[in-house]
Amino acid sequence: MNNADFLKEMREIQSICDKAANGENVFCPKCGELLQFFGVDSGKHPGVFCPNNDFQVLINLKTKEDR
Numbered sequence: 001m002n003n004a005d006f007l008k009e010m011r012e013i014q015s016i017c018d019k020a021a022n023g024e025n026v027f028c029p030k031c032g033e034l035l036q037f038f039g040v041d042s043g044k045h046p047g048v049f050c051p052n053n054d055f056q057v058l059i060n061l062k063t064k065e066d067r
């Protein structure tokens with residue numbers, strides 16, 4: 001995979017995360033299953049997960065460093 005492909009994939013993953021976080025239905029790019037979104041209060045690591053375990057995006061939340 002070259003650099004341009006990598007950047008394109010990163011952008012797609014980012015857009016999947018954004019949509020899922022907004023409550024939109026997003027589907028697994030690999031198997032087409034509806035992805036599950038876990039938010040900060042879900043008790044799990046926040047992220048987007050495929051029920052078939054072939055795709056996942058973990059969301060790294062910004063830590064509070066603004067003090």
Ligand SMILES: [Zn+2]
Pocket residue numbers: 028029030031032033050051052053054055
């Ligand atoms: Zn999948």
